[in-house]
Amino acid sequence: MFSARHGKKTTLASRESVVFILFVLPAIVIIALFTVYPILNAFSLSLSEFAGFGQPRFTGLENFRKVLLDGTFWTSAKNTGLFWLGSALPTIVIALFLALMLNSALTRMKGLFRVVHYLPSITSTVAVSMVFQMMMSERFGLFNSVLGLLGVTAIPWLRDPAWAKVSIVMVVIWRSVGWFMVFMLAALQSVDPSLYEAASVDGANAWRQFVSITIPGIFHVLTFCIILTLINIAKAFTEPYILTNGGPGTATLSMVLYLYKQAFGYIDMGYACTIGVMIFGMTIVVALFQLRFLSRMYST
Amino acid sequence: MTGATPGATGSRHKKSTSRLPERVALHLLLVCGAIVSVFPFYWMVTTSLNGSSIFTLRVELWPSIISLQHYAYAFSRIPLLRNLANSMLVAACFSILSLLLTSSAGFAFAKLRFPGKEVLFGCLLVLMIVPFELQVVPLYRICSLFRWVNTYFALIVPQAASIMGIFFMRQIIRGVPDELLDAAKIEGSSYGRIYLAIVLPLSTAGIIALLIINFMASWNDFFWPLIALRTKEMFTIVVAIPSLRGETFNVPWGSVMAASAVAVLPLMLVFFVLQRYFRPEAMSGAFR
Secondary structure (H helix, E strand, O other): OOOOOOOOHHHHHHHHHHHHHHHHHHHHHHHHHHHHHHHHHHHHHOOEEOOOOOOOEEOOOHHHHHHHOOHHHHHHHHHHHHHHHHHHHHHHHHHHHHHHHHHOOOOOOHHHHHHHHHHHHHOOHHHHHHHHHHHOOOOOOHHHHHHHHOOOOOOOOOOOHHHHHHHHHHHHHHHHHHHHHHHHHHHHHOOOHHHHHHHHHOOOOHHHHHHHHHHHHOHHHHHHHHHHHHHHHHOOOHHHHHHOOOOOOOOOOOHHHHHHHHHHHOOOHHHHHHHHHHHHHHHHHHHHHHHHHHHHHHHO | OHHHOOHHHHHOOOHHHHOHHHHHHHHHHHHHHHHHHHHHHHHHHHHHHEOOOOOOOOOOOOOOOEOOHHHHHHHHHOOHHHHHHHHHHHHHHHHHHHHHHHHHHHHHHHHOOOOOHHHHHHHHHHHOOOOHHHHHHHHHHHHHHOOOOOOHHHHHOOOOOOHHHHHHHHHHHHOOOHHHHHHHHHOOOOHHHHHHHHHOHHHHHHHHHHHHHHHHHHHHOOHHHHHHOOOOOOOOHHHHHHHOOOOOOOOOHHHHHHHHHHHHHHHHHHHHHHHHHOOHHHHOOOOO
16 A cells, blocks of 8 residues: 555455565565575584485584684684785775865766775676786786886785785775765765864864764774675685685684685585574674674774 | 775865866776776776687787687687577576566556455565575575476576565565555556556656666576586576686686676667666665
8 A cells, every 4th residue: 555545444454465476476486495494403403413415414512513623714714814904904994085186076987986995896706817818827927027127026815824915905905995985975065064164164174074073974884884784795705716725724714614625625514504503693793793892993 | 095085075065166186086996996887897808809820828918919819719619609599588587587586476466455464474574585606505406396497497487586686576566656556456457457457657757667676686696507517508608607617727817707798798888878867875785
């Protein structure tokens, strides 16, 4: 019912309910079959041994015992955490910086700059990772050639455990800055301009205005973006898969890449679901923790 | 970095003409950022056109010999045309099916009355918290049960009823005035007609935005197609690119870049043409 002013209320309302069901049903059926059932099934498989065919065998908490003692899993968790620590802050700072510049009244050709900075986010991560892998290749890659011209010795970008992590973080930052810039730009534009006018009249300088008007004005979006960087990193798969395949050794193995390898490399699908449950649980716990921390920071 | 003064500058239009040094610094920084964003694409295209031999990688800012040999090699090594067609078909079917499913559900949630509607909607939103990565193994099981592994169906159907899309279409359709719908109802139009003849035409901007974002998400998706597809003929272009690298240490970079360019440039063209409809902040999370 669009607005409630009809006579035969009950029949109309029940007819409308039928129509509602008809409109919603196709989507609900697909969601039930391909989202709800898989989620429930993933939890049940996480408690089973399942090699991809036949019936899963219930093994209770055995998989969880295994995952808690699995050094490779914890390495992948540590790597994912390091990817987050390395990428979140630079991404947010650069994105905010770009958004501030694009929001300035002094800037011309805003639309063009916005689109250009946004390009990395709309292109295929596979293609982008391929380009970086080529540029980072050790002997003939662009990066080392340029460093060579500057007299710096070649860097083993993807072959050294520490540099490989740095390389992945670089690609993640490059790829996501534009995406967060758009969010920040929308947030900046929603700050009430009269606040700045009042502050200028009171003689507050630009930095002062930034700290006491801009930051509080966009704090909710900053919080949202920080949580989003976490969620994105928890899903990290393509960059390590293409650039290093988790290597050297397990130096850049992300949690999802480990899940993928367990499920479709070793065909240990029950265990892969256990890893999935762990990823889900850990993401939620860390996100709630961050949310609490950030909201407390805001209130003080 | 004087140019980086915060949004504060927005309030000083009058003075802005005299602040030349700030302006120059601001634009210089933006141009630097733009170069960093665009350079990898430039490098991809020039490498793919570089006419030196297939396997050696020569670092040249502009290739001394331009040739299409890398493209020829890429198209001969893998069924790239077929992969391109697969990507187009899958992305087109996915975005259209998704539009039908999410706009009809969005219409119902925005404009129709139903007991427990809000609860149902809340349940959908809760589902969004669960990452796709957790669902992937059971989803693969279902697809093999349906004999959908290595078919287009596996890529088109399971994610088509995106909850983010329903949420977005509900927001858009809420903006259609109730008076119009009431008037149509009094004239005796059915709900189906109202949806087709009033709701959809009045939501065009939102529909185009959703189509673009779904098309791109489907085109760029890698994780699920990598799992669901088996043969080179069925690969989408994004899945096909890594298979060009081969097993040896001698990666044919020119042709890998050629295939990447083939995968990236059509989408970029679409993006440039339709970018005024593109508002990612309005549908955060629609990218997987």
